[in-house]
Amino acid sequence: MAVFNALGHPTRLAILGWLKDPESFPPQDQPASEVGVCLKHIQARAEVSQSTASQFMATLQRAGLVTCTRIGQWSHYQRDEAAIAALGRHVSLAV
Structure with a gap:
């Protein structure tokens, strides 16, 4: 399943955790709680290349697990909370 592969990398898992609190990232022109977090902020926190x-x-x-909103040349990401909740229900049923 693609979702488990995506969560199998520690940095991707950390990013998903960070996105739970979008206001923990530096301020943006658009509120992160509305449009998501700009890729450049995710890149900086993860300390990886663009x-x-x-x-x-x-x-x-x-x-x-995430959705993307383009604003001009920038990509903003936010968690898909419904998909994450469904995954949690699916995993809890399998255990």
């Missing part, structure tokens, strides 16, 4: 941050977010997006 391309690596993009790959991490693409993996999380393909797994359905």
Whole structure:
């Protein structure tokens, strides 16, 4: 399942945790609670290159764990709370 592969990397798992509190990132032009966190802020916190941050977010997006909003040239990401809750229910049923 793509979601478990996405969560299998410690940095991607950390990013998903960080996005739970978007206001913990530096201020943006648009409120992070509304549009998500800009990739450049995720990149800085993860201490990875822009391309690596993009790959991490693409993996999380393909797994359905985050959504992306484009504003101009910038990509903003936020957790898909409904998908994460459904995953939690699915995992708890399997145990």
